[in-house]
């Protein structure tokens with residue numbers, strides 16, 4: 001199984017090139033750290049070994065594959081799109097490009113909504129400083145990833161809300177080339193906040209039902225008021241159903 005080097009872009013620099021501050025939430029450094037923490041157990045479950053690498057390590061650990069994690073930033077807040085870089089001067093260029101193409105496809109399939117910037121669209125990701133170090137450490141496939149623009153509000157919201165999906169796309173990429181178990185499909189269809197709201201609503205209904213079934217704590221008899229709680233909860237849920245239909249574009 002593969003040893004997968006994951007470089008946390010700019011971490012923990014406090015001067016020089018420290019990464020984008022984003023527009024509304026996490027900075028690039030905070031995001032790539034959280035992404036690694038999310039990815040680490042997933043990669044282990046799939047059968048591989050994650051290796052955390054900071055931006056300026058004294059040396060690079062022996063590895064089979066390499067990702068550098070970055071998010072883009074731009075003064076133009078409408079700029080968005082994901083991209084990756086591979087170094088076309090290295091002997092690993094063709095293998096790395098395939099690795100990156102697969103990652104891009106997985107990232108898009110995971111639902112990333114920002115579209116694509118072209119591969120190697122800046123010299124910084126094309127000639128990313130760690131790609132030759134990673135190759136020297138054994139990584140036959142190595143890319144520098146830009147997951148999207150933290151300065152674009154829509155990219156930002158999606159990346160921050162869907163860090164699990166971003167991590168799954170990385171695991172799928174590794175599994176495609178090195179084998180192992182792919183992560184289970186995330187079949188959730190509403191955003192995290194909405195899911196939490198409905199979970200709470202359903203919990204209320206569940207409580208109301210169990211109160212009726214159990215009866216009152218003291219005399220174990222069900223009171224008409226408990227039944228009314230259920231009817232109220234059902235009425236609230238009927239209102240919720242209208243909302244969720246709108247949200248998912250289901251007519252009626």
Ligand SMILES: [Zn+2]
Pocket residue numbers: 009010019020028069070071072
């Ligand atoms: Zn960066």
